[in-house]
Amino acid sequence: LVGPVSVVFQALYRTAEAERKPAAIASNTEQANRAMLLLDAHLARWPYVGGGSFTMGDIPVGATAHRWLEMVGIERPELPAVLAWRDRLASRPGFRQHVMLPLS
Secondary structure, eight states, rough: OOOHHHHHHHHHSSSSSOOOOHHHHHHHHHHHHHHHHHHHHHHHOBBBTTSSSOTTTHHHHHHHHHHHHHHHSSSOOOHHHHHHHHHHHHHHHHHHHHHOOOOO
């Protein structure tokens, strides 16, 4: 998840439009969406990445998923379980303060 999300983020937010590589953006968008669908399926069964309770695993995955969900200009599938999980994470002050920052 981190790799393809990072490639798309860097391309859309840190690379001049004239220098972007559309094929790389498209390929990594597809990879990120596949990973997010797997995460959504997992979170449809469990409230957190590690299972029934919040763990260290939710922090990096949550930060990456939040970034993916906030990027504009990309197509994403519906991810209801991921969105509900992000809402649970957003109830934590640290997540709001350190992760839910503007992308630009």
